[in-house]
Amino acid sequence: MDGALHRRIAADLTRRIQQREWLPGDQIPSRAALAAEYDVHEQTIRLAVTLLRKRGLLEGEQRSRLFVAHPPAMRALINPDADWPHPSETTDTAPRRATVELAARLDVPVGTRLQHETVECLDPGGRSAMLVSSWWRGRRQPHDSFVVEVGAIELHERQAHALGLTVDTLAYRLVRTRLDTAGRAVETADLVLPMDRWVLRF
Template sequence: MVEARHRRIAADITRRIKAGHWRTGEQIPSRPMLAVEYDVHEQTIRLAVTLLRSRGILEGEARRRLFVAHPPAMRTMTAPDAEWPYGSETTDTRQMRATAELAGRLGVDIGTSLRRETVECLDPGGRSAMLVTSWWRGQRTQHATAVVEVGVVPLGEPQAHALGLTVDTVAYRLVRTRLDASGNALETADLILPLDRWLLRFDM
């Protein structure tokens, strides 16, 4: 069976990495070369590679070179409203109209013009650790407090690409809404955190 074969190949590649056959950050053979080595169709290797990328063992985009992944740094988040202490890159600042979900979160009418900002938060080594997309109306103003809801979400293509993961990988989704002193929503945001890089522990 193809499924059993690609899982066996993934397990063997993992074993070889742990045995030091390939070191962290080292390029491994191409997909065609692996297909020849394992005497399988290249599609079987692609399935094995997809599995290994989803587990954080390999990194590299489709049709690109493959490398042994650096172990992701596990970080603890205790304050989802705190400023990010490391580097970051703003990747999207387009305005948009409020969807039904955003309208409900911000207490505005559907179709209201909103400002949007997506920020890729980097760890101290310069690797992507979290994506934060924020929406607000008008000018940003100082907030008094914030509320956070925690769930999970499968990654879409842009998110997966930014985080170096595969599409549909499940990640934490923190919905953070910043409020004024009267409890009115000023800004709402989605914080997307890879499950394998984060532990959530909130101070209450």
């Protein structure tokens, strides 16, 4: 089976939900009906709806009826340096070479080998609420303070999939740089927050 097929079906079901073919609280067609509509095996539909349940677009148990989820509650971000109080999943720890931007943020030469971590922060219901990608040189160091720049980005494919949104959706991008007691950068991070789930208050 094409490993990307269920993702394409999930993307199409997401589009149909966003175009209000089904409203929050509506029951979607059965897995058998969707399999017939998309001309695929029912297991492919199971994978697609499992993905949408994880992203918070559908509600219901694995083997029962599924409904379009109501929009997630808005959260307020007050301290962008606070520990996340709910579960999280580390999705990427591959080292990176410093790009021009990262080199400037960490005051290191371009191409410097950096440690890297991307964490998916989940809300109490297990839905993805925020993505945090961090970079630092050598061993992680304690920090004394931090600075934050706030902007907006269009989500690329991997971010959009993780957050259950469509590609090019606008999201907040917070560039957080942690500083030591001398004011030197010891770590920098991008915090990506969906605009439909967050307000910023700091």
